[in-house]
Amino acid sequence: MKEAEILLKDWKKGHYVFGCNVLNFVGKFAGEFGKTVLLVGSSSDWALKPMEDIAKSLRENGLSYVKVSGAKPNTPREDVYRIALQIAMHKPDVIVAFGGGSTLDAVKASNILATFKPYEVEKLLSVSWSEACTIDPYFGTGIVSKMKDAAGRDLTPMVAVQAASSSGSHLTKYSNVTDPVAGQKKLIVDEAITPKRAVFDYTVTLTTSKNLTVDGGLDGFSHLWEVFMGASGKPYFEKAKQLVEVGVRLIIRSLKTLKTDQSNLNARVGLGLGTDLGGYAIMIGGTNGPHLGSFSLVDVLTHGRACGILNLYYTLFFSPAIQEQLKTLGLILREEGFIVEDVSKLEGLNLGMTVVRGLTRFLESLKAPISLADAGASEKHIARMLNAAKDPALRMKLLNMPIPLNPEKGDVENYMKPLLEAAFKGRLEEVKMVEAYV
Structure with a gap:
């Protein structure tokens, strides 16, 4: 396991903390980007203690936060739009997302929607006004970066707190979003949506x-x-x-x-x-x-x-x-x-x-x-x-x-x-x- 730890540390430098009992690092990471936090996570029984540990870490670092519920499995579109609305309403300095790949992917996608206005998307990506109001224009590779550069505006910083040994979403440039009606998952690939900081406390996976x-x-x-x-x-x-x-x-x-x-x-x-x-x-x-x-x-x-x-x-x-x-x-x-x-x-x-x-x-x-x-x-x-x-x-x-x-x-x-x-x-x-x- 030592070789794996070395590989991860060499790759992510000081931007990723992993191991046992490390949720106290979340507040420090979030504090690098401001004072107001949108905390996206689960209210399920398994998540109550880690969510409280994260909230405690935020408080101890002088940060205020508002809680928002995370996403259902496979990141359905409706959760992406719901979380995007909360980001747009609260305008946090930083988003802290706690969950498995579905919630982390949802926050990545929601962050895009909350950052760029539909009229900008329509103009800069040459899509219809109706499509510009949706997540659809961003499926593919590098489109978020194109919007970011053209609009001169970055996404809200994200601290990803992983809860499942699976997708690696806390470390990566990918966001999968599902259309439940069509039964089809689609992918956003862009360096711009890679979380700025990440934490994975492996003890969370014990249950x-x-x-x-x-x-x-x-x-x-x-x-x-x-x-x-x-x-x-x-x-x-x-x-x-x-x-x-x-x-x-x-x-x-x-x-x-x-x-x-x-x-x-x-x-x-x-x-x-x-x-x-x-x-x-x-x-x-x-x-x-x-x-x-x-x-x-x-x-x-x-x-x-x-x-x-x-x-x-x-x-x-x-x-x-x-x-x-x-x-x-x-x-x-x-x-x-x-x-x-x-x-x-x-x-x-x-x-x-x-x-x-x-x-x-x-x-x-x-x-x-x-x-x-x-x-x-x-x-x-x-x-x-x-x-x-x-x-x-x-x-x-x-x-x-x-x-x-x-x-x-x-x-x-x-x-x-x-x-x-x-x-x-x-x-x-x-x-x-x-x-x-x-």
Whole structure:
């Protein structure tokens, strides 16, 4: 765990405090930006003590605050608009957000809406006045920074206080927002929404449910693995490899312990560190197919489990192009008892299938689903995923995958569709490979 701590401290310098019993740092961080605070958090039983600890820290640092309720799971739009209204009404010097990824993502998105006026958005982004009143213009990459530079105005500083070992939202430039009616999640990617300061007290996670623990671990695993899969030939390859070697080990070992001992503090710290490294990973590289597909499954699957299922099939699909990555992950899975074979002696599709079977055993050990059908998805979800993949805004994401998919050449229909159908049925052997890579 020491290596993970060093990696995080070297990355975030003094802007991130993590460990046990560290909520008293929140007031100090918030005080760097002013005296009035909007405290966004949960009123649920599990959150009462940490919320009071945060409030106490604010008071001890001479700060005044107003409390606002956080977001429901998956950050539904209505919560984004509700919190944005509170930010606009109170005009705080700083926002302190306490919660899991859903609340932190909601505050990031709400902060954008409270900062820029619709007429500015209409003019500067060339969108209709009706769209300018919504969160829609900001989906994509770098749009918030464009608005910030053009309007000459920054967002209200945010101190993110994480409550779950999962998304890494307290450390990153991402905000996921869900349209519950369409059942579709969309993503804002922008350095401008990265929280100015962050705190994660791992003891807060001691009461996390078994289901949320598993889901958060799988989300962190997916961040690490998807970035590493896409790192071939990139300048961050060695860093992504190091993050996997440290972070994936911590996540797998911690989840194994927490299966039978939910209150094991050492494992809770290990899981928190591992998923934090997942946050580090998605700040140096991008996720790919599994995350893309998961955004269309919000009405039937939690995010981590959706990524967990899809990672099986995309890992096999990408296997001809990610041989070194497979050997790195395969070694970890062998150490943890999920693979028997010596992966150093395997190559090609044989290596890919061996690692994927090891991943399957890992998921099964957590009682996580390994097919979309088993998880309650239907064929309409396949259609939704394929439709989302054809969004022009995602074209570069598809082209930058370990094996590029070009929508204009029919690759979504020719390769992604059979992959998703295989994931639906749970039949790895039906994943259609790209002949040029085999």
